[in-house]
Structure formats: structure tokens, C-alpha cells
Amino acid sequence: MSEITPDLVRHLGVLARIQLSEGEVARLTGQLDVIVDNIAKVSEVATADVVATSHPIPLQNVFREDVPADVLTIEQVLQNAPEAADNRFRVTAILGEEQ
Amino acid sequence: MGRDKLMDFDEALERFEPVLGFEVHVELNTRTKMFSAAPNPAHSANHDAAPNTLVAPVDMGLPGALPVVNEEAVRASISLGLALGCDIAPSSRFARKNYFYPDLGKNYQISQYDEPIAFEGSVEVELEDGTVVTVPIERAHMEEDAGKLTHVGGSTGRIQGAEYSLVDYNRAGVPLVEIVTKPIFGAEHRAPDIAKAYVQTIRDIVLALGISDARMERGNLRCDANVSLRPRGQDKLGTRTETKNVNSMRSVERAVRYEIQRQAAILAAGGTITQETRHWHEDTGTTSPGRPKSDADDYRYFPEPDLLPVAPADSLIEELRAALPEQPVVRRRRLKSDWGFADIEFRGVVNAGLLGEVEATVAAGATPAAARKWWMSEISRIANADGREPGELVTPAQVAELQRLVDEGTLTDKLARQVLEGVIAGEGDPAQVVASRGLAVVSDDTALIAAIDEALAAQPDVLDKIRDGKVQAAGAVIGAVMKAMRGQADAARVRELILERASQ
Amino acid sequence: MSASDEIIRLTAADLAARLSGGEMSSVEATRAHLDRIREVDGDVHAFLHVNERALEVAADIDRRRAAGEELGPLAGVPLAIKDVLVTTDMPSTSGSRILEGYMSPYDATVVARSRAAGLVPLGKTNMDEFAMGSSTEHSAYGPTRNPWDLERIPGGSGGGSAAAVAAFEAPLALGSDTGGSIRQPAHVTGTVGMKPTYGGVSRYGAIALASSLDQVGPVTRTVLDAGLLHDVIGGHDPHDATSLEESWPSFAAAARDGASGEVLRGLRVGVISELPDSGFQPGVSSRFRAALDAMAAQGAEIVEVSAPHFEYGVAAYYLILPAEASSNLAKFDSVRFGMRVIPHAGATVEEVMAATREAGFGEEVKRRVILGTYALSAGYYDAYYGSAQKVRTLIQSDFDAAFAQVDVLATPSAPTTAFRLGEKLDDPLQMYLNDVTTIPANLAGVPGISIPAGLAPEDGLPVGIQFLAPAREDARLYRVGAAVEALLVDEWGGPLLDRMPLRGGVA
């Protein structure tokens, strides 16, 4: 069995900014436990001598020239805003601090 | 705020050894952003942009948008790494730093994590007393800036107590290089000076490279200062605090001094230091606690799958190395000897942060003494009064032109100051201001002679007095003529003409 | 068969020929498909949105053609667009409630290229929410049904696109494939689905699920049609840093060339020894074997090859995908676009974000986001995400070794035929195992195509055969796919879809 506990699931909910009900915590704990038991087998073959691949097709030095383009109009920027004021996005009070 | 107990600075240094560390964020002045082609607000062309008008899809995290790296920002980062004496990584890559915050359009910041572009360097830093200190550099890495929040409601305009906040994504995606020092040991009582001189040096370097406008008041250069204390004789490092966003060189110095005094008082009273970020308050000259380190700081870094490794060719690195400007310390030594300034004069320019301005003004044709005089007196005075930076007001070329007009007799010193005001008011270059305000010295003798005649008619005894050898009597006439000419006459010429008349 | 019925049954290639030959107008072609949608989509539910302006776009193409303008080969042909692709003139929801009504200010590159080529957008197709699923049951807007049997799933995540072309609601559709989302729906609906080489088609404007796995591709009824659409959407895009810069051959030309069957002579076809027939539904295995026999009869050489790490593919995939998705989906936070839920008066922005994501995301999305958050979190990264990236390397070397021996690999496209709606909904792990044969291609970035292989005798439902080729060898798949398609259609005496029971909305 893996180490998935309801407390861990609650903590993951905080990190992922999803408010989870106690019912969801219980259900996810059970499901993730089964899933993690199955996917943990990757470590069987992932030995130290194997390099990690993060891109399927290796490329490097893909750059863009420093030329302005793609800028949106203010209407486009705000067209889906749930709430806006003074051409900016409005959000309710922020609890946490800047990083 | 401000209720912290502080220990006397000297006593604190007697009992504890301060260990410093700095994270300086430099906004690059490329034309476009780090990962999008939107115009960069840190480029001078875009300073005054209205909110949310410098935004491409990726800057606000629109669904489907993808980042692409700005080549110019990579070149600038390599140059900066080299100027910091760093090794350039043969291959470096971007990672995602995941955390939720409304100023972060994607809710992750693209940064470099375990593979920064530059690492292991050092910079020589010259303190105000001329001592040179070496600051070890851990790494310099590329990343993107976040947007800007405005907190509305409540009393302070700060985040605490605000009713709501407004988000502007113009700054989101501005190219940043974050320079991280290793722990700086042995700073001792010079710790605050080192802090200030270090930031000053970084500013000089990026200005010499031309890769950032480096205006601290605009946030082009931002310093986080880490301070910890350990009791004398202890090996283990003490717990550090990170004072964020200290945005002037003087504040960096004060913040470090404050943290040393504050932490010393706590430790001496048997207390412990909390590992936390702290905020600097310019008005009160104090720091206040911010966010404590916690396990919520799990940024879940992983390699950015939308971007590829940056693997600069040796030829590119050598090309950029060959183009590096000289080190600030070396440059200062050179300029000081070229200009022939006294120690105190030279240090005055350095400490005012006007070395570059004076240098550029000399390059534009002014004498070093004249260049220094303009920047250190009249321009600094006006800047101070307006709460702006001298470099914002006029260009070195304009200052050199102004001085040339004085040297060739078109302007008197007094007129030149009026012309400077016109230039600062945005009326154009000095020659334009002279023309539009009609400020040139009247060099037409006919006009002067007419004014002299008029003045002599009012004071008929003056010529006789002069002929009697009382030459100082000319002063009254000169004054009258100057007044009639509204100051736009060369007083020496007026005097000459009066004496000529007396000798006739 | 009515005139309209005849139009919708044409392949895109035939439709295009009639349009350019002046025998039919784009307005007629478009209207026939809109009529068909009206007729059957109440049952099938392939579309989330139908383009109200499709006829105007078609009329404009007709006008330009009449004016003698030089138009692309597919100009005037209708196109269905998976809702994962952003469009300026229709909402883009990615099948999620959190993006209900979202209007993009820009078009996905593949959409822009399709418009530029004169294709007529018919509407946006249904999908599992954020492309997470293999059945389209995870759409926030209700499931799509398989036109072969309305009680069964159309595959996923791109069930809407596959069902739309299978039900003759569109001749062509765009899909996206992160672990099989183009190929597995093709398998269960008797259609053709192609996942290009990673980087062969731009991802710009495809709402990201897992950035290192996602690839956009064509969903069609024939291999030639897939090649024609691939020619339109493929090629380098400077807006996508992972987009490949090479110039590609014409895939339509490759398909036409392959249809002669010549390519099969001496073709070395690898069958993976670690994928035993026993793991598959008997009808899936038997159709697969029969297709291989037919190829062998034309001179292909069937070779057994080993891919020892493929069995770790599903595990690696269900670490990499949720990890990348947990980060990609963080942008749905109620600040700039999308749903906003305020849980109580005076709620902080943190509470608003958490409540919005709770209400706006479906169960499967939350499951994977939490799983991905776990796989990346401090202390677990090396064991999970890091190890999964190593498995990727091992699977790539399995492919390298295999392609040193054979020209293409062949597998069944999925383990079973279309299962019943609801059958696997409560068992996520079973659902995940559906992608066992398609996932390795995404992990390694190689191209894969699924074409119809026949009907399973036990349930009469379609079965697909998948071919895989080395990275950048997409043209080889069009050649081989077209050859096998011609061979089997010939054997069947007509396209497989002729045997589909759906007629006029009644199964």
C-alpha cells in the first residue's frame, strides 16, 4: 500500500487550490491509493544510469527574435473577465503575500 | 511597526557576526518580453503604457498560449553572467515554479531551477572608503516578472485590510535575471556599506552592458537582502530573514543595518529568529514580518515542457565576452585618473550614482569639471526637489550642448540655468530653448550702445567719474544696462563699451 | 439515397473534387452537413456548438472560386473542430464547465491554417473534460454516443470528432492525442485517426493537457482525407517552440502513392511480443491477425520484436500526464476568464479560487490534478515524476531497437471494442488501461495511425489496427495505412462505415 492518507489528500487540495469536501477526500484517498500502487512500478526500471527524457524530440536553442507582435487590444484582454474595473481585473481581498 | 527592540550597532557587531546574502532582480530592457512578443514595459519606449495594453496571450495565461524564448534576453543574460565572472552553462533549462497568485497569469512562474544559465562567479565591490571587497556569486538565472497588483480600500493601500485588488498584466513576462550571491562572510561593521556598494556595482554593470535601465525607483532593479547573525565563535549559520524589494541603494544599507540591530536584540534576549520574509518600510526605516517559511512553499518545480534547453555555442560566449565593458572597479580607477578629480569630488559623483552621466557628458564634448558641476549641482537640485532621478531629467548630450553654449559666449551661467529649466520642461534641446525663449546673450553692439546711451543720459556724471579714475562707477551703468536687456547681455562686453566711451 | 445523403457520404477528397470541378457548391455541401447534424446529433451529441455562420463562410468560398481565385485543395469542405482548439468565432470550453462560454481572442494555429485553406468550420466537437478520458463520458456537457450503437462510448477524449465523421456529420475533423485520444476513438468508431510526430503540428491554441505529450491531428474516414488535412495543418509554427522546423512531404501524395499497395511488398512489420493476444478481446485479436495475414499475402514480412519497457508505459503516462496537467490547469482560477464562484460574502481570492475550481472541474479532472500535484511535490519528485521521465527514455530505446529491425510496428489500436456507457466510469484504473497500446507513441513522440480493421465477430463493433513509425516518418504511415485500407475495403466490398446501422438518427 502507498502512503496516501486523508491528511495528505487535504494538503494536496490546498496546494492545487481545490476545495475538497470530506466525501471527496475520502473517495480520492481510496482511488489514489490504488492508482499510486500501480504507477509506482516506474521506479523498478528507473535506475540511476538511465537519463530522464523531458522532451520527446530533442531540440535546443529555439528562440524568437526581439520584435514586437501578438499584443492584444484592451477589449481582447478583458473580454472574458469575470470582473474588471479601470481596465484591470478585479479580485476580492488577497490573504497571502507576494512570492 | 517600529516597535522592534534594537541593539546598538557597534554592540551588535561585538557580540554577533553578520552573514549577508543578496538576491537582485534585474529587469532587462529588451524590446519584447521574455516569453512573448508583447512590448516590454521595462524598455524606455513603453514606460507610460496604460494598464493591460502590453499583453500577449501567454502573459495572461490564456488557454492554448505558449511561451517562446526571446533570443536577445538570452544574450543579455549571458553577458551579465560573464560580467559577474560566472561560468556559462553548456546547457541550461527552464522550469516551472508552481504557486497560485493573482499577479501570475499561468499560476506558475517560468524560471530556471537546477540548471541556471550562469553560475560560480564573483564581483569586486568598492566601498565608499575605497576598500575593495569581493562578493561571491552563486548563480544568475533567467525568469519572468509577475503582473502588478493595486490594493484598493482599507486605509493603507497595502494588501492588509484592502477590500479588493486590481491586476494589470503589463509587467507579467518582463525578462528578469536573478543574481544570487553566496553567503558573504567577514562583512563585519561594513555590512551595510557592502550591501549598498554591491547593489551599486550591479547597477553599474548592467548600465555599462546596456541591458537594463536599472532605475530602482521604477523597479528595474530590486534587491532582497538576507541577513543572519551568529554568536562569535559559532560555526553554524544563524536563521536568516529575507527583506524583500528594497528599492533604493540607501534603503538597502539601512535595511541591513536595521536587521542586524533587530536580530541582535532578539538573540541577546534569548529569543529565536523566525525564518521569514520581511518588508522594508521606507517611511519609518523599519522592517516588519511577512510570510513565514512553511510547507505551503512546495513549488513543485519541474522542467518546463513547452521550452527547450538553452545551449549557447562557445563562439557566442566568446563573442559576448569580447564585447564586455570593463569591471566597475577598473572603470572607476580609470575615470578618476582621466578626469583628475580630487578624491572627495570623485566619490561624490560615485555616491550620487552619476558616474555614467558624467562620463557620457564628457564623451559628448564637455570638460570633466563642467560635466560634474552640472550634474552634481543644478540638475541634482532640481531632481531632488521633484523627487526624481537626475538621469530622468536631461540627457548627457543636452548637458554638453548647454556647456558649449556657455563656452562660446551665447549663454551666461544664469541664462544657461534658465535654458536647463526649459529643457527639463520638455521644450526641446538647448539650442531650441534658446531660440524659442529668446535667451541668447545680445552680442550686437548697436543694441548695447543704445542701451548704454540711455543709461548714461540718466546718470550724466558717471563718465566724468570714470575719467577721474573712479572706474567702479561703471557698475551702476552696467547694472542698468543688464536690467534693460533682461539679463541677456554679456556684462564684460558692456563694461568694455562703457570704458571705450569714457576714453573718447 | 437523397442528394443530401449522397453528399454527406462523400469522402473529403471526392467532395473537394466536385467543388473544384464546379459540380457542387460549398453552400450545398455545408448545408447537407448542417442538415445531417440537425437530424442525428440529438442522439449522437458529437457537437457542443454548431457554427451559425458556416453557410456565410461557405458562400464566401463559392464567391472566391467563382471569381477565379486560386484556392487550396480542400477549399469549401466542411470541418469539425475539437473543442480543445481555441476559436475566435465560437466558444472554446475543452469540455469543461469552468470555461463555459469562453471566447478566445485568437485562433489556434491549426484553425487559422484551416480557415486560410478555405475549410468551413461546422462547429466544435465534444470531448472528455480537458481531454482527460477514453470515453467522452467525462465531458461536462454530457456524453457523446457511438453511432454504431448509441448505448456505447465513442472513445475519448476526442469522441465528438470521431463520432461526427463516423455519423457523416462532417467529412473531416480535428482532434488532439495525448495518450490515444485520436486513435482510440477511431478504433471504436470505424474511422481513421492520425497522431503526427510530436512537433509536426503546432500546439499553439490547443488548450494544453500534457504539454510534452499533446499533439493535434486529423480525424477522418479515409487515409487520403487524413493526409489532405494533415497537409493543411502541419509544418513549423514559430509560436510553438517544440514545433519541428523541417519541411514535410505531402501526406496526401504519400496516401495516394500507398493506395497501389506496392509499399507492402517487402515491408517489414513488427509485432510486439510483450503485447500478447490474450490481453485483448478475442474479436480485436482476430481482426488484428487477419489484417496482418492480408498484408503478408501482399508480400509484407511480419516480424516479432521485443519492447520490454512498454509495460511501464501506462504507469509512466499516468505520472507525467497528471503532473503536467496539474500545472497547465492552474490558470483556471477565476481571475482573467472562466467561471467564478464566490463561496460566501467577503471570501478572499484564495477562497474564491478554491471554490471555483471545486465547482468548475469534474471528478476526473480533480483526481488527476491531485495525483499530479502529489507526483511533483517535494519528496516524491524523484520516485514518481523523475522515474517516469526515465521510463520515457527506456521506451524510446525500445522503439529505436525495434525500428532497427522493422519499417513499422503494428498493434491493435485498443484492447476492446466500444464498451457500454457507464461501464468503466467508477473504475479509473480500468479506464486508464484502455490506452495501453497508444500511450508509448506519445511518450516517445513517434507518429501513429489507426485505420479500420473490420468488425469484431462477437459484437459486430469496429476494430482498428494501429501502425507506428519512427519520428518524422509520418509519410510512411500514410503509405502503409492507405495500402492496408485499400486491401481491406476491397476485401469487404466497400467501406466499413457502409455497415454502420445509424440511419437518419435511428440506430
Ligand SMILES: [Mg+2]
Ligand atoms: Mg528569490
Ligand SMILES: [Zn+2]
Ligand atoms: Zn526570482
